Every structure is written in C-alpha cells, then in structure tokens.
Amino acid sequence: MSVEGYLKKHAEALVKDVGIEAACALTGKSKATLGRYYSDQDEHGDRFMPVDVVAQLEAAARFPHVTAALADLRGITLSYSPEKRNATSGGVNHDVVTLAQRFAQLMAEYNIAIEDGKISPNEAKRLLRETLSLQEVLLTMKLNLEQGMS
Template sequence: MRTISDKQGLTLKAATRRSLDQAGGGDAFQHVTRVKANALSSYASANDEKADKFIPVDVAVECDIEANSPIIASAMAAMLGFKLVPLDGSDDHRQPVSARDALKIAREASEVVRAIDEATQDDVIDASERKDINREIDDLIKALQCVQRRVGGGA
C-alpha cells in the first residue's frame, strides 16, 4: 500500500506541471535533461492512466533549476511537514521592507490580472493561457514570500 494519498499525488503532479511550465515547457526542457517531452508530459498529467507516473528525483531537481524556483522540492518538503529556506547567504529577513517591495508586489499582482484578463477575453482559458496565468501567480507568490520572510512570517 502506498504511503502518499491520491491528493498528495495530485499535488506532486501540479507542482511538476508548474515547474515544467516555468522551465519553458517539456519541448524545451527535454534538451537539458535525460527525459523526453512525452514522458515529462506523463509526469505532469493528472489523467487516471498516468496517475502512477511521477518525475524522477534527479529530473525534478533539474526542472526546478531550470524553473529558477524550488517548486517541486517545496511541494515535497511541505508534504513532509517542512519548508525550504535559501542557503545562498541572501538572508532576506535582514533587509527592511520598503516601498520598493510594495511596488514589486503591485507590479506582480497587475501581471496576474493582465494574464487573467487576456485569457478570459473569449471566455475560454486554453493551456497556453493557463500556463501564463500560473507563471504570473508563481512570480507574485515569490514576491509575497520574500516580504513575508523579511517581516518574520511563515513562508
């Protein structure tokens, strides 16, 4: 019997999908990893016939590197009850929060609004538009988490 639930499996699939999107998509990412685009698509697919196909750990790390964000690693850590913190010496919480941070958050939020507005012009959100919206949401989340760390909050 598996230890992770179906919901957790779907969480991993969603994180894989978001990381792949930020890494440029399967067609581009396949050239910097050992797995081809069709397999990458299976790892991100929530379809029942692909439910047992998950991204290998080495490919997940490469994907997060290409995405420039630990999307899959963060999902795994959260499932285990942990959170990731940067080790690169960029101690965000030592820098005071400023108006510049507020402007960055506003700019990122406006990009989310723009992506949603463009996607809903025809009342249908296609795969490419969904990818754009999720990329903008991820950028906004990163900006918010940066400020949250610096004011002593969670993330």
C-alpha cells in the same frame, strides 16, 4: 486534479524546463522513461519520477517544480529566487510598490485570458507565472516585516 496528476504535471514541467535531451544526459534515463514519469495514460498511472532524478533535474532547472508541488500539497510556502541570494532589500515600502505592480500585471493577464470566456492552457501558464511572481513579492515583504520586528 488528483494528487497524482498534479505531481505528473510538475514532473513534466521540470523535464521541459531542463530540456528533454539535457534531462536524458543528466539522469541517464531515456526519453521514453522520462516520458512515462509524467504520462497521464492509465498504464503509467503508478509511475513517478524517483527522488534522485528529481534532485538531478532540479539542480539544472530554473525552478524546483516538483519540490514546489510537494510543498504546495502540504500547504508549505517555499521561497526560491536564485537571482536574489545576496541581493539587498529595498524594504517594506519598496515591497508594497512591487506588490501593487505584480498584482496589476496579474489582473492584466487575467483580463486578456478571460476575454473569450475561457482560459486556455497557455493563458493558465501565464497566470500561474504571474501568481508565482506575486507570491515571491509577498514572501520578500514577509521577511522584511519579520526583520523589522527583531
């Protein structure tokens, strides 16, 4: 997938996360305009969501889809978890157990997805969700290990 296509897919995920009606209300943009930002049709290939629109939508979204995509393109790993802002950590031992559980869940989802020999878009979304969950656990573990070194 091209960089452009990758960004458009994440822009679409952002709009769908917020909801099209709510996205229109938040940004003052029409459904058609928002749709053009993530359309893969040739005539909209050079249209991308403006940064201010991304910021407005990500403030209302459950996840910063476009920001995460941009970071991913640069090889940067972000740590994002609104539920854990002031949560206490269970430590490295807890992280290892959680890591094993998340990995097992990822493998279970993969096993189900590959049964018919191909991974459907919905199956890919579930696998991506599990991969992101696994990444969050690894980041928490990394932070706990770094904290233990200081």
